[in-house]
Amino acid sequence: MKLTRWVILICTFLLFIMMLVLLTGCNATLSPEDEARINRRFAFMHQLAQLPRPPPEIIYTRDPGFEISGLTTCSNWTITINYYVAASRPDFVIEKLIPHEYAHLVSCFYRGGTSGKDGNAHDDYWKQWVVRLDGDPTYI
Numbered sequence: 013m014k015l016t017r018w019v020i021l022i023c024t025f026l027l028f029i030m031m032l033v034l035l036t037g038c039n040a041t042l043s044p045e046d047e048a049r050i051n052r053r054f055a056f057m058h059q060l061a062q063l064p065r066p067p068p069e070i071i072y073t074r075d076p077g078f079e080i081s082g083l084t085t086c087s088n089w090t091i092t093i094n095y096y097v098a099a100s101r102p103d104f105v106i107e108k109l110i111p112h113e114y115a116h117l118v119s120c121f122y123r124g125g126t127s128g129k130d131g132n133a134h135d136d137y138w139k140q141w142v143v144r145l146d147g148d149p150t151y152i
């Protein structure tokens with residue numbers, strides 16, 4: 013293969029990687045202002061929920077294998093947030109993801125550690141908590 017073809021091939025590959033990084037938001041950085049807004053939202057959730065426990069540990073993960081926006085682990089009392097989602101879409105995290113995840117935590121707590129009837133973690137009880145936490149129960 014001629015040198016120009018190699019150059020074109022390598023440049024195309026690099027362009028592809030750059031597009032992938034841009035499209036997935038993997039280059040985004042969570043600003044201190046957005047992190048403070050997210051922390052305030054979590055504090056508000058805890059205030060609304062009135063759980064007789066300390067707030068959960070909030071974990072930001074940059075693990076590329078973590079392909080979802082957030083995950084509540086009731087048994088560890090943690091809420092894991094995808095760092096890149098928080099950095100690139102902080103309003104989504106504040107308005108939809110945090111009430112969604114916090115409702116999992118609260119409903120799990122009041123159900124004695126189980127996520128939902130017949131394994132449905134997004135049942136009516138969870139939806140009621142999303143509404144009480146000022147979230148969107150249609151975001152599942």
Ligand SMILES: [Zn+2]
Nearest residue numbers: 116133134152
């Ligand atoms: Zn969920």
